[in-house]
Amino acid sequence: MFCFNNFILVRQLTLGAYLRRMGRRNRNVNKFAQRKRERREQERNPQEKPASDTRKHYEDIVRENAAFEEYYKTQKVCPEEEWPTFMKSLKENLPTAFRITGSKCEAAALMNIVKSEYFSEILNVKLQAEGQEGEEIKPINLSWYPGGLAWQLRLSRTDIRRSEPLYRLHNFLVAETAAGGVSRQETVSMIPPVVLDVQPHHKVLDMCAAPGSKTAQLIEFLHSDEESTPTGFVMANDVDNSRCYMLVHQAKRLNSPCILITNHDSAVMPSLVMSDDQSPGGTKPLKFDRILCDVPCSGDATLRKNPDIWLKWSTGNGNNLHGIQYRVLRRGCELLAVGGRLVYSTCSFNPVENEAVVHRLLQETGDSVKLVDAAPMLPGLKYHKGMTYWRPASKDMVFYEKYEDVPEKWQTVVRPQMFPPKPEDLDKYNLDKCIRILPHHQDTGGFFVAVFEKVSPLPWEKEEKVQNQGDETEKKEELKKEPPKKKRRMGGYREDPFVFFSGDSEDVFPSIKEYYDLNAEFDSTCLLTRCHVGKKKNIYLVSPVVKDLVQRNESNIKIINTGVKTFVRCDNKNMTCPFRLSQEGLQSITRSIGPKRRVRILKEDLITVLQNDNPSNPPDLKQFTEHTQNLVKDLATGSCVLEYHDEESNLQLTLVGWRGVHSLRAYTATPDTVHYLRLLGADYSKYDINKFKKASDIPDAEADSTDVTEAPETAKENGANETEVQSTSS
Numbered sequence: 001m002f003c004f005n006n007f008i009l010v011r012q013l014t015l016g017a018y019l020r021r022m023g024r025r026n027r028n029v030n031k032f033a034q035r036k037r038e039r040r041e042q043e044r045n046p047q048e049k050p051a052s053d054t055r056k057h058y059e060d061i062v063r064e065n066a067a068f069e070e071y072y073k074t075q076k077v078c079p080e081e082e083w084p085t086f087m088k089s090l091k092e093n094l095p096t097a098f099r100i101t102g103s104k105c106e107a108a109a110l111m112n113i114v115k116s117e118y119f120s121e122i123l124n125v126k127l128q129a130e131g132q133e134g135e136e137i138k139p140i141n142l143s144w145y146p147g148g149l150a151w152q153l154r155l156s157r158t159d160i161r162r163s164e165p166l167y168r169l170h171n172f173l174v175a176e177t178a179a180g181g182v183s184r185q186e187t188v189s190m191i192p193p194v195v196l197d198v199q200p201h202h203k204v205l206d207m208c209a210a211p212g213s214k215t216a217q218l219i220e221f222l223h224s225d226e227e228s229t230p231t232g233f234v235m236a237n238d239v240d241n242s243r244c245y246m247l248v249h250q251a252k253r254l255n256s257p258c259i260l261i262t263n264h265d266s267a268v269m270p271s272l273v274m275s276d277d278q279s280p281g282g283t284k285p286l287k288f289d290r291i292l293c294d295v296p297c298s299g300d301a302t303l304r305k306n307p308d309i310w311l312k313w314s315t316g317n318g319n320n321l322h323g324i325q326y327r328v329l330r331r332g333c334e335l336l337a338v339g340g341r342l343v344y345s346t347c348s349f350n351p352v353e354n355e356a357v358v359h360r361l362l363q364e365t366g367d368s369v370k371l372v373d374a375a376p377m378l379p380g381l382k383y384h385k386g387m388t389y390w391r392p393a394s395k396d397m398v399f400y401e402k403y404e405d406v407p408e409k410w411q412t413v414v415r416p417q418m419f420p421p422k423p424e425d426l427d428k429y430n431l432d433k434c435i436r437i438l439p440h441h442q443d444t445g446g447f448f449v450a451v452f453e454k455v456s457p458l459p460w461e462k463e464e465k466v467q468n469q470g471d472e473t474e475k476k477e478e479l480k481k482e483p484p485k486k487k488r489r490m491g492g493y494r495e496d497p498f499v500f501f502s503g504d505s506e507d508v509f510p511s512i513k514e515y516y517d518l519n520a521e522f523d524s525t526c527l528l529t530r531c532h533v534g535k536k537k538n539i540y541l542v543s544p545v546v547k548d549l550v551q552r553n554e555s556n557i558k559i560i561n562t563g564v565k566t567f568v569r570c571d572n573k574n575m576t577c578p579f580r581l582s583q584e585g586l587q588s589i590t591r592s593i594g595p596k597r598r599v600r601i602l603k604e605d606l607i608t609v610l611q612n613d614n615p616s617n618p619p620d621l622k623q624f625t626e627h628t629q630n631l632v633k634d635l636a637t638g639s640c641v642l643e644y645h646d647e648e649s650n651l652q653l654t655l656v657g658w659r660g661v662h663s664l665r666a667y668t669a670t671p672d673t674v675h676y677l678r679l680l681g682a683d684y685s686k687y688d689i690n691k692f693k694k695a696s697d698i699p700d701a702e703a704d705s706t707d708v709t710e711a712p713e714t715a716k717e718n719g720a721n722e723t724e725v726q727s728t729s730s
């Protein structure tokens with residue numbers, strides 16, 4: 001569990017580095033095994049920097065690699081006349097990009113703040129490097145991002161320290177990332193979820209999901225209808241157990257009861273089942289409507305962000321990854337429903353990792369899977385069409401026209417499936433429907449995206465079906481005789497169990513139902529705890545479809561996490577129910593909570609509550625307006641919902657509150673408190689220390705290490721433990 005000291009530590013490290021460090025502290029580390037693990041991790045994710053690397057070396061890296069240039073010039077990844085611009089752009093630092101997240105009304109309010117408070121200041125800034133003409137900083141709205149919610153601007157670490165308005169914007173981005181109001185994500189990395197076209201009823205699989213920036217987008221799209229809980233879900237999977245916890249962190253920021261995190265090798269992902277509405281008690285195979293296949297890759301299109309790739313680039317990287325990329329994609333197509341959509345993406349320029357994988361898949365699947373032209377979904381995006389011709393090369397930089405030319409010693413590395421289609425077959429595959437984004441197109445990283453639609457069962461699925469029908473009776477007989485299957489051994493840490501409530505009769509539920517006046521539609525069987533015995537501490541909520549998924553497949557796949565924390569034990573003598581509400585799960589159950597525990601608070605009172613967040617000195621009821629005092633007069637002490645609705649802007653805020661004997665306060669974590677005060681246009685200066693002067697004095701490397709690339713878990717909700725709660729009953 002995180003404690004506050006850990007929180008500070010995480011703020012100074014990326015989450016990955018933090019997890020690695022915690023892992024090291026908690027175990028008796030075998031250094032040899034540790035190095036081996038790091039090497040393996042590095043091979044699996046070449047685009048990730050090794051744990052021992054720090055950014056301070058990045059500025060010293062010579063951004064050149066002759067083999068890289070020769071390889072891509074030969075492959076003609078861009079027209080000859082664009083080559084110098086392509087190379088120049090690759091050597092520059094990457095601009096910052098971010099998108100506004102959260103509910104529609106909050107996103108709209110935050111967007112106004114960004115434009116009026118931060119961008120307007122920046123537009124007057126001209127950054128002047130020594131001896132050069134001042135460069136204007138102009139935020140660019142990404143035309144193709146739904147709702148116009150994504151932006152890109154040049155905001156390098158050095159620039160932040162040269163200009164106070166830029167520093168302020170940077171601070172805003174860090175704070176709002178922690179509160180879930182903003183997600184910082186590379187521009188091109190936002191593309192796959194957009195072209196996947198996720199709707200609230202879709203069953204979505206993210207096969208290689210960690211660290212989870214695209215998963216976060218998938219969840220946001222799933223929740224696009226704010227009036228109801230989605231009937232679909234997102235299953236986010238990664239083979240790397242420790243990276244799965246990055247997904248847990250992402251999911252926590254977005255408070256969705258519709259996400260499930262699993263830990264499996266996607267290339268051999270087991271077939272899952274779900275309840276069959278047509279046959280009560282029965283099951284049917286689970287097929288996904290949308291699948292994201294953002295495979296591990298050489299990452300050479302991220303050179304601007306990860307300059308250390310200049311030092312280690314070789315043709316071997318791409319060749320070695322082609323196999324696993326293909327196997328993950330093929331399994332994805334098997335798990336996809338007919339009529340479903342799959343997006344394959346990499347951050348590599350290499351046709352062997354891109355079009356060759358797509359071509360191999362199309363060859364094997366015949367007419368059952370087709371490429372879709374996704375460009376119309378990305379208005380204004382500059383890109384190149386997919387390549388139709390390339391030449392695989394061996395590590396010694398010899399290029400081959402056809403497999404027959406490959407010398408024996410390279411034949412296990414350069415495989416026949418890596419070659420392009422014959423010219424007469426080009427129309428059959430339409431590889432030009434793939435999308436290639438190069439860094440100089442719009443000052444971003446590079447990227448590759450291919451969008452598939454499954455139009456009929458795969459050839460081998462059809463065969464299996466026929467054979468299955470014939471064998472059905474025979475199989476039933478065999479099954480009877482078969483000894484019980486051995487339980488699959490699953491790697492990584494052992495997770496706590498997922499223990500669902502048996503229904504309204506579950507021991508603690510009647511008092512929760514009574515206290516919060518839960519309506520009849522509330523399904524208590526969707527509540528769960530993570531322990532079989534002992535006092536229930538935290539109670540989590542999942543959507544009905546996720547409950548079904550967990551219950552039907554738990555023994556078949558390793559589930560790392562699911563559910564939003566909705567009720568937290570709080571044995572307080574002033575409260576008749578032993579559970580308080582949790583901000584994380586509030587959005588999911590607010591519609592089920594009756595009027596008994598709701599307070600429709602005025603704006604000024606909400607500001608008072610948020611500005612006085614010291615749990616040992618909560619604001620006295622006398623500090624509130626008469627309106628609010630009257631509302632809480634007859635409200636029994638304990639947990640409650642504080643609601644605020646601004647009719648004019650339609651801003652709606654719902655917070656967990658606590659009615660003390662003489663006080664009223666909110667149960668929000670500090671980043672959320674700042675976020676709400678910001679949305680209310682109130683003063684939050686006590687949390688927003690201007691460190692600009694201090695920061696401009698510290699050297700580059702130190703400043704870099706304080707950047708929070710992946711936002712850590714927010715600090716504990718203020719006073720969110722029992723002792724503090726008890727002390728508020730003043």
Ligand SMILES: C[S@@+](CC[C@H](N)C(=O)[O-])C[C@H]1O[C@@H](n2cnc3c(N)ncnc32)[C@H](O)[C@@H]1O
Pocket residue numbers: 044045189207208209210211212213214215237238239240243264265266267294295296297324328
């Ligand atoms: C390019 S990263 C994914 C980035 C992620 N989609 C995002 O947007 O944050 C590739 C991920 O694939 C995972 N991976 C590698 N091989 C895998 C496999 N066989 N099955 C599942 N995940 C795999 C790696 O651990 C890594 O986290």
